[in-house]
Amino acid sequence: MRIAPNWQALTALVLIAAALAGLPFTAAPGAVLALLILWLLALAALAALIAPATSGLVATFGVLSHAAVFLLLASLAGAEGTARPSFYAALAAAWLLGWRLVTVLSGDGRRGSTGPGWGLGLVIPALFGLWILILWEAVVRGAGIPFVLLPPPSAIGHKIMASLPILAADFHQTVLKAVLFGFVVGSLAGFLTALLADRYRFLARGLLPIGNMVSALPIIGIAPIMVIWFGFDWPSKAAVVIVMTFFPMLVNTLEGLRASGAMERDLMRTYAASHWQSLFMLRLPAAMPFIFNGLKINSTLAMIGAIVAEFFGTPIVGMGFRISTEVGRMNLDMVWAEIALAAVVGSLFYGVLALIERITTHWHPSYRR
Amino acid sequence: MSEKPVISASGLSLVFATHDGPVHALSNINLDIHEGEFVSLIGPSGCGKTTLLRVIADLEQPTAGTITVNGMTPHQARERRAYGYVFQQAALFPWRTIAANVGLPLEVMGLDKAEAQRRVKENIALVNLAGFEKKHPWQLSGGMQQRASIARALAVEPAMLLMDEPFGALDEIVRDHLNEQLLKLWAKTKKTVVFVTHSIPEAVFLSTRIVVMSPRPGRIHEIIDCNLGADRPLEIRETLEFQRIAQQVRDGLRAGHSYDD
Known part of the structure; x- marks a missing residue:
């Protein structure tokens, strides 16, 4: 065991000393808690200075620094908006230790390290996300930023837990009905049209310029028209999603069908393969990376389209409806809850598509192992 | 003549x-x-x-x-x-294994499975690639890829x-x-x-x-x-x-x- 100085831990120690000199943290009493927090942080900083960094040591200083920062957040209770510089010094010390933790976990500075494994590959981004929430919470509550401007994540979390039935109903209305239906129908129609346009050239010549024009249509413009055509409920939102997803899929699939090489196509000709045989055996497999590109673009477009379309007339359920009405009622925590839901759903949607892509195009140079 | x-x-x-x-x-x-x-x-x-x-x-x-x-x-x-045609490059399909590549023309011809399997096996052996059937093209050297493409041309059994x-x-x-x-x-x-x-x-x-x-x-x-x-x-x-x-x-x-x- 020896001391391995690193700038994060050393700076953290300096900040802890400064925080100790500048106590108290807030206007509320709580000297014992403050001393406990600083003591935990100091222990963590010392543990972060010891080399070699065994997994036990890393776990110790990780747990200590995060325990300290949660106590620090707890010390804000009843004293919002009164945080003094010593509070921010302690916060910065904890943040530096969190930084050190991620540095050690990523294997930075170690020669020949082969990148993080599967578990660490999840832990590191999770820590990053956690720290965004911690800093958000600490600054918003410490500085007493008005609720309407930016609610703290804890309030958003409470709102999510308290409104699960509403969120579930909105998810069901917007995602399971409008987004999924629109995405599947729009993408499938774009794909099948691409197959036809590839077979009969006049279709491609005529459709692509129109497609570019439709892609340029503002969603704000077509959404109210779809509501007039298909009514207030989800079919009008699905129609918006279909319009938005059809042409990206058409264009990407057509592009992909041109991706196979001339030699490969000549090869199929020497076998006297029919159009459909060379389509299914050569050109569609070669087009898969392009097709998945279109699907991934469409997954985001579908979410945006369905949510925005709900701003233009809807039954009293749906993510876009909720956002537009709760903004009017200054219930910003509910708006943020819907945003969080949309972010999670959108990421999962994209992630599932990316996973399927990896499995089906395992042969592609970017995935080869 | x-x-x-x-x-x-x-x-x-x-x-x-x-x-x-x-x-x-x-x-x-x-x-x-x-x-x-x-x-x-x-x-x-x-x-x-x-x-x-x-x-x-x-x-x-x-x-x-x-x-x-x-x-x-x-x-x-x-x-x-x-005829069977062999190109300047092997032009193997990267999403197919070597065996599936050699069997490609047979699939186009609609040959029955057993006969196709027999021809694939025979022609892979003929170009000394036995044991590589399950590999993908990019896992083989350039010379082996070209041999696989010759096996593919021969699988048609052209004159x-x-x-x-x-x-x-x-x-x-x-x-x-x-x-x-x-x-x-x-x-x-x-x-x-x-x-x-x-x-x-x-x-x-x-x-x-x-x-x-x-x-x-x-x-x-x-x-x-x-x-x-x-x-x-x-x-x-x-x-x-x-x-x-x-x-x-x-x-x-x-x-x-x-x-x-």
Whole structure:
């Protein structure tokens, strides 16, 4: 065991000393808690200075620094908006230790390290996300930023837990009905049209310029028209999603069908393969990376389209409806809850598509192992 | 050589229309190729050797003259899968394993599974790739990939192989090795082979006849008989007879090509 100085831990120690000199943290009493927090942080900083960094040591200083920062957040209770510089010094010390933790976990500075494994590959981004929430919470509550401007994540979390039935109903209305239906129908129609346009050239010549024009249509413009055509409920939102997803899929699939090489196509000709045989055996497999590109673009477009379309007339359920009405009622925590839901759903949607892509195009140079 | 030729071209010409005016890729080609022959087309780039092979394969249409393959038009011959074609690159499909690549033409032909499996296994063994059936193309070396593409052409069980500089992209050691293997394969299967190359030793080593072509317009300059006997080890390249034919080919190439441009 020896001391391995690193700038994060050393700076953290300096900040802890400064925080100790500048106590108290807030206007509320709580000297014992403050001393406990600083003591935990100091222990963590010392543990972060010891080399070699065994997994036990890393776990110790990780747990200590995060325990300290949660106590620090707890010390804000009843004293919002009164945080003094010593509070921010302690916060910065904890943040530096969190930084050190991620540095050690990523294997930075170690020669020949082969990148993080599967578990660490999840832990590191999770820590990053956690720290965004911690800093958000600490600054918003410490500085007493008005609720309407930016609610703290804890309030958003409470709102999510308290409104699960509403969120579930909105998810069901917007995602399971409008987004999924629109995405599947729009993408499938774009794909099948691409197959036809590839077979009969006049279709491609005529459709692509129109497609570019439709892609340029503002969603704000077509959404109210779809509501007039298909009514207030989800079919009008699905129609918006279909319009938005059809042409990206058409264009990407057509592009992909041109991706196979001339030699490969000549090869199929020497076998006297029919159009459909060379389509299914050569050109569609070669087009898969392009097709998945279109699907991934469409997954985001579908979410945006369905949510925005709900701003233009809807039954009293749906993510876009909720956002537009709760903004009017200054219930910003509910708006943020819907945003969080949309972010999670959108990421999962994209992630599932990316996973399927990896499995089906395992042969592609970017995935080869 | 009295029987009907497998490939017969007479007065064959092909003119490509380009932005810079017409390009005479082939001009008045007369050539008969008989069953079991190994004919090499040799010449500098632009002499039309690949174009001639592609006309035989019905991948290009001649603008004048006639050509028959097995007594049919090239189109009919292609529809009946009369030949196997080997390209300059292996052109294996990366999403298929080696076995599935070799079986690709059989799937197109709609062969029944058991027969297709038999042919795949047999031809993979023939090109010494047994044990690599489950690999993907990118896991194999360039020489192995090209061998797999030869197995794929053979799986069709054609009477004729058309090969367009199949070993051009490989290094010389691998090339020598594959030349030897190809010769053995030819002796074993008695197929008619039309082989495009720009390597003189390769042409002399492999062929029964060498067609020397020259560019602008692409035409046949000379046809050289070259029969070094059935059993040809690589060392035959050191013999006087080999050197004599190679010199003859080199003279023909030089005479047909004006180097003043």
